[in-house]
Amino acid sequence: MKIRAVGQIGTYLRRELVARTASLSCLLWPGQCRICRCPLEEDASVLCANCWRELSASLGHFYCRRCGRTVSPYGLLGEGCGHCAQEKIAYDGLLRVGLYQSVLRDLILRLKFHEATEFGDLLGDMLRAVFETRPWSESIDYLVPVPLHWRRRLERGFNQAFLLANQLRTFGVPICRDLVRIRYTRRQWDLNPAQRRRNVKGAFAVRRDHRFEDKIVCLVDDITTSGATLSECARVLKQAGAEKVYAIVLAFAEAVE
Ligand SMILES: [Zn+2]
Numbered sequence: 353m354k355i356r357a358v359g360q361i362g363t364y365l366r367r368e369l370v371a372r373t374a375s376l377s378c379l380l381w382p383g384q385c386r387i388c389r390c391p392l393e394e395d396a397s398v399l400c401a402n403c404w405r406e407l408s409a410s411l412g413h414f415y416c417r418r419c420g421r422t423v424s425p426y427g428l429l430g431e432g433c434g435h436c437a438q439e440k441i442a443y444d445g446l447l448r449v450g451l452y453q454s455v456l457r458d459l460i461l462r463l464k465f466h467e468a469t470e471f472g473d474l475l476g477d478m479l480r481a482v483f484e485t486r487p488w489s490e491s492i493d494y495l496v497p498v499p500l501h502w503r504r505r506l507e508r509g510f511n512q513a514f515l516l517a518n519q520l521r522t523f524g525v526p527i528c529r530d531l532v533r534i535r536y537t538r539r540q541w542d543l544n545p546a547q548r549r550r551n552v553k554g555a556f557a558v559r560r561d562h563r564f565e566d567k568i569v570c571l572v573d574d575i576t577t578s579g580a581t582l583s584e585c586a587r588v589l590k591q592a593g594a595e596k597v598y599a600i601v602l603a604f605a606e607a608v609e
């Protein structure tokens with residue numbers, strides 16, 4: 353029953369995506385696909401048929417709700433999978449929109465590095481569709497965007513995780529920004545899993561008058577690879593008294609092992 357429900361997410365997502373983004377139309381580049389810039393057919397909106405197809409291909413795979421890796425339905429073991437059975441993961445569950453590839457990757461990169469904050473609505477639609485399917489029985493007290501160090505936020509001008517958390521506000525869950533990044537860390541991309549864990553160790557803290565005691569929180573971020581950042585955030589939140597820490601991300605990137 354559980355597996356069947358997971359399998360339905362792909363279909364649900366595709367239907368929701370097409371329906372919800374139709375209204376966005378081509379506000380930015382009328383008549384052009386927002387990703388590949390090829391001419392759009394008259395009744396198409398936002399993306400061309402080819403880009404929609406590629407985007408759909410990165411969504412809706414079976415994945416482990418503990419670590420986020422793509423697995424076959426037969427690879428799921430209880431709460432996790434064969435890959436993460438031996439891993440220490442501080443968060444209690446992970447939801448992802450899709451894989452960090454093709455059009456989904458392009459959308460995230462544009463949101464992140466080109467200040468194309470208008471893509472937030474499109475990505476927000478996808479995030480909301482996934483959040484709606486969450487299997488967690490508890491209601492979430494706070495959405496907690498994974499914080500950027502103030503230097504990086506200054507460089508970028510915004511925190512993309514906050515923009516995404518804001519997209520989930522329609523669920524009526526308040527955003528709490530009492531988790532802060534206290535150490536500037538190098539980017540995780542070219543590090544192996546062990547280096548990633550070391551890189552983020554001690555990088556986060558909670559504000560003195562935080563509100564996490566006995567709360568159920570959900571971290572929000574754009575991408576996760578090894579889960580090291582999310583896990584470190586969850587560890588700090590639990591140390592501060594959080595009862596459960598879940599996480600939702602737009603994309604899961606395959607880790608460099
Ligand atoms: Zn296109």
Ligand SMILES: [Zn+2]
Pocket residue numbers: 416417418419420421432433434435436437
């Ligand atoms: Zn797993």
